[in-house]
Amino acid sequence: MPETHSDIINKVKEGDTQAFKIISDELKDKAFSLAMKILKNKEDAEDTVQESFIKLFKSMSAGKFEERSKLSTYFYSIVYNTAVDNYKKLKSQRFSIISIDVDDSGFEEGDDLVKKYYESEIDKNIYEQSHETSTDKQTAENEVERMVNNYISSIPEQYSVILTMFYINDLSHDEISEILKLPLGTVKNRLFRAKARLKDLILKKFSEEEILQYV
Amino acid sequence: MSDLNSIFNSMNEGEKKNFDSYLDKLMSKSLSEEVSGEFTSELMKRIEIEREFAREDIKTSRIARYIIGVFVTILAVIAVAFAFSLKVNDTGKDAGIFNYALERFSGMIESISMFISSNLGFGFSFQTGIILLVIMACVFLFSFADKVIFRKGYK
Numbered sequence: 001m002p003e004t005h006s007d008i009i010n011k012v013k014e015g016d017t018q019a020f021k022i023i024s025d026e027l028k029d030k031a032f033s034l035a036m037k038i039l040k041n042k043e044d045a046e047d048t049v050q051e052s053f054i055k056l057f058k059s060m061s062a063g064k065f066e067e068r069s070k071l072s073t074y075f076y077s078i079v080y081n082t083a084v085d086n087y088k089k090l091k092s093q094r095f096s097i098i099s100i101d102v103d104d105s106g107f108e109e110g111d112d113l114v115k116k117y118y119e120s121e122i123d124k125n126i127y128e129q130s131h132e133t134s135t136d137k138q139t140a141e142n143e144v145e146r147m148v149n150n151y152i153s154s155i156p157e158q159y160s161v162i163l164t165m166f167y168i169n170d171l172s173h174d175e176i177s178e179i180l181k182l183p184l185g186t187v188k189n190r191l192f193r194a195k196a197r198l199k200d201l202i203l204k205k206f207s208e209e210e211i212l213q214y215v
Numbered sequence: 216m217s218d219l220n221s222i223f224n225s226m227n228e229g230e231k232k233n234f235d236s237y238l239d240k241l242m243s244k245s246l247s248e249e250v251s252g253e254f255t256s257e258l259m260k261r262i263e264i265e266r267e268f269a270r271e272d273i274k275t276s277r278i279a280r281y282i283i284g285v286f287v288t289i290l291a292v293i294a295v296a297f298a299f300s301l302k303v304n305d306t307g308k309d310a311g312i313f314n315y316a317l318e319r320f321s322g323m324i325e326s327i328s329m330f331i332s333s334n335l336g337f338g339f340s341f342q343t344g345i346i347l348l349v350i351m352a353c354v355f356l357f358s359f360a361d362k363v364i365f366r367k368g369y370k
Contacts, residue, residue, distance in 0.1 A: 015266070017259065017262050017263065017266065020262060021255065021259060024255060024258055024259075025255065028250050028254060028255070028258075029247065029248065029249050029250060030247075032248050032249065032250045032254075033246055033247050033248040036248045037246075042251070045248075046250055046251065046254060049250065049254075050254075050257065050258050050261060053258055053262075054258075054261060054262065054265055057262055057265065058265065058269075061266075061269070144241065145241055145244075145245075148238075148241040148242060148244075148245045149245045152242065152245040152246055160246070163242065163246055164246050167239065167242055167243045167246055168243060168246050168247050195238065195242075198238065198242070199234075199238065202238075211234060211237075212233065212234065
């Protein structure tokens with residue numbers, strides 16, 4: 001019978017580090033996906049996730065985690081806060097021009113979701129015109145996938161963080177709202193808007209019939 | 216947004232659902248990332264180090280508490296002994312071991328005072344010795360209290 005999180009927490013409290021490995025194996029990639037959306041750098045994101053796991057371990061060992069929320073929700077809130085702290089530290093250390101800003105206070109809702117997408121598409125289209133002429137099903141599927149990847153990598157992190165929390169970390173709207181300290185309506189609106197814009201982009205390039213063939 | 220709605224309105228419910236789940240699948244795939252191969256081994260090493268630090272902290276605070284306890288007990292015993300000795304001296308009765316200890320301590324302070332006086336040019340009395348002893352005790356107590364009680368609260 002697989003161990004529950006409560007069993008694992010009790011084992012960690014008793015000093016069993018191998019029990020903690022089960023949790024780390026379960027959550028590491030999902031946490032890393034979230035940290036990457038904020039830090040945009042593999043090494044910094046891995047450091048952040050490790051730091052977060054150590055915070056979780058200390059908290060569990062000391063009995064500070066009282067299981068009032070799900071372990072994963074508690075952990076992702078640690079990851080988010082640690083990533084934002086590290087982002088601020090790194091930003092001030094590197095003096096680099098970073099176009100994103102994790103701080104939501106200055107962010108204005110708008111239809112800027114596809115601006116960067118179109119900018120990056122111009123270069124790709126030039127490349128594709130000279131290399132790609134096939135229109136078979138596999139190529140079209142790859143093209144849709146590429147469009148999604150390009151879209152995800154070009155949207156502001158105010159959207160990508162929420163999308164990651166929803167699709168990867170399996171957090172509910174309420175949990176996302178609580179972790180990000182944003183109104184519930186804003187969270188729902190950003191999720192809807194991000195997905196609707198992606199649909200819009202895809203349907204501009206492919207007909208409904210074509211898309212429904214891949215579904 | 217209205218164009219988008221008109222496109223989706225033309226799809227039937229089943230198609231919308233299928234298209235949505237297809238997009239959800241693609242988005243999940245695109246959003247997900249994987250840590251490097253050494254991540255877990257590195258993490259477990261760091262966890263072991265943290266555990267070692269935690270064990271050392273517990274050991275240090277236990278020793279510190281023990282030392283404070285012993286020192287406070289000694290101070291209390293000395294204070295009681297002095298008080299008892301002074302009270303016995305008042306009544307003129309023989310104070311036995313307490314009076315003997317007091318005389319020895321007083322004698323030790325005097326000899327140290329004479330030694331310092333002859334070598335450095337200044338000396339101090341029995342009262343000065345007591346004051347220095349109390350100051351040392353305060354500094355000692357504060358440094359341990361700072362480590363064991365106050366700093367512990369910040370963690």
